[in-house]
Amino acid sequence: MAGPLKLSGGPGYRARLRALGLVAPLLIFIVVTFVAPLGTMLLRSVYDPVVADILPETLELLEDWDGRELPPEAVYAAAAKEIERAGTERTLGQVASRINRVQGGLRSVITRTGRELRDIEQGPWRESMTAIDSIWADPATWYAVQATGERFTARHYWNALDLQRLSDGSVARQPEERRIYLRLFGRTLMISGLITLLCLILGYPIAHLIACSTPSRSNLLLILVLVPFWTSLLVRTTAWIVLLQTQGVVNEFLVTVGLISNDGRLAMIYNMTGTIVAMTHVLLPFMVLPLYSVMRGIPKTQMNAAASLGATPRQAFLRVYWPQSLPGVGAGALLVFILAIGYYITPALVGGSDGQLISNMIAYHMQTSLNWGLAAALGGVLLLVVLVLYAVYERLLGVERIGLG
């Protein structure tokens, strides 16, 4: 049997196989370093089997519990047995920290209960556990146990959005003092938007200048734009600290000139200002390069043509140049904005307390509080925001580009 549909053999098949072989390293690399971690992270944000694995019987019995009154003795018995076993197997800490995130203050109670249960041979378990700590006589405690026992759960996402699931199953906002993430998301978006705008205002004229210069001069200017890429991020950030700190170059200069008094030195670093200044500097090339590549494609005769037709420089810019540079503006803004909302190191170094972005909070949950589920959920929300932005960009400028042919 011969023909184009033949699946194996023949030169076409071999060529395809060879092509696949050539892209295979990259494919494997992407799967291992990108797809797999991303998948793991997203899975972790909704899947947490630890409590369900350690307290299986307790959770099974709790399914019949109505949630209002105290659970029956059988639940206490199962819980006592499983908590004691977890205590001896040294897995109780994982359970305690997870339950603690739903209901604060339970961590120490649970670990203590695990220790003290070893000395108690038999029931009634309800009295024994209540004797260890009265909190076992509170239905909320059991609700917390039940909530953390779900293998697949949306509670990390509720948390990431400053919401909580109440014991009756309804979703409500967190109490005022515990709402942090939405405000942080808002601040991250706001700062990123501001940085994008600054990059556009600073980068547009430079990109135009580079696009209009002679080749040798535009090369030089491009190198100057790219120099920040060639120095270490730490060096760049440290340079900003040297410039902006209280005893730094800028403050010293302003005091010497007499614009500010010695006591009135400006706080320009370790706060939001520091984050904005340093990140604008770091991200500027990502705005300039797409702008430059689009502007280089706009013939110089376009502006001459507009002038010959009677347009003022302003009209020529607004109606002829700007619309044609929009794909570059869109690409640059998208790139800078997406990089900015996920930026970690610069805000961590110069952000102080009010210059922290959502990624710093993710890092905190990864490294300090060890709440990986919440960290993953925050990352998932961030990913969603990026995808929405990308879709908006496609909608606005993708369509435009189709129109241009």
Added chain:
Amino acid sequence: MATAKTIEILTETGGKIHRDTFSDAVGKNNNNAHVEFRGVSKSYDGRTMVVKDLDLSIRTGEFVTLLGPSGSGKTTILMMLAGFQAPTAGEILLDGRPIHDLPARKRGIGMVFQNYALFPHMTVGANLAFPLEVRRMGVEERRERIERVLRLVRLEGFADRRPSQLSGGQQQRVAIARALVFEPTLVLMDEPLGALDRSLRDEMQYEIRRIHRTLAVTVVYVTHDQQEAMVMSDRIAVLREGVIEQIAVPEGLYEEPTCSFVASFIGESNQLHGRILGTSEEDNVYEVDTGGEIVHALKVAPCKVGDNVTLSIRPERVKINPEAGRYRNEVNATVEDLTFLGNQLRVRLATCGREDFVATIPNIVGHGGWVTGDSVRLGWTTVDCRALNHE
């Protein structure tokens, strides 16, 4: 006194006759210089002059072509007139007024660019509306003008297309329409047909000529294609290294070139080098020794006996084996090569110290049956043999 005259143009599309009126630029002030360059020089780097001491006067309604090889300064002249470059010295007058301090947008000159420079993000209609909108023209008049100019360039119904959806020739028509829609009296064209293929170029040459005759606007046209210049122009200025070598009507350039550069740049010409032996007939004819043959040539460049000159002879003015005594110049030659070109026969000959002397013979009675190596006699008149500066 200038009177506002209009001209009427009838066009027919789909059995419908349109009567369009355009302001008549010629009627306003004919015979006056519309554009005048007075001692204009231009240098970009302060050392080399791209345009040297240019004097040029263009009459209202005239079609003047600046013709020259690349680097001859023709585009620079156009850019100075359009207002995109400032002259280093001298002044440019438009309708008798100096325009050096007038920015391009206030000169009211229509310009057609080499690569059309249409706005790719706008439709054809929006492209055409642009110069009218910046002039704050009303919607109704705008629409009318756009329709009218689209009829003029024969692109009715294309207003909603994007430039990228048009062919090269159509884009060119849009570019011309856009340069005309605000009714300028002067239109500049910078090699507008350079990007088109041969047959389309012929068609567009005809179109541009038709539009020029219809509207009677003044056109300054830049090209490096001598045939294009011949087809379209009222007058052609041949430029070399920033200097006008000769400016004349097309026939004048061809028949009476005043320098060997023009003689070889416009059409084909045989150039013979020789030394003047003597003059005759009240100094109007030189006797020239060229490669051992004595040739009588018409005096064009003033020279003395003993000077070197270049003789220019058009290939079609050379007669092979003429009747004896018919021509004042008769020389011996050897046939080197024959090329049959359909309507004519090209004969390459060795004579007068050259081996690439060309004679063309119209294919009226077939070719003469010569073969390579034949000895023949060549004849031409004194008038067709012009003695030009030796270079």
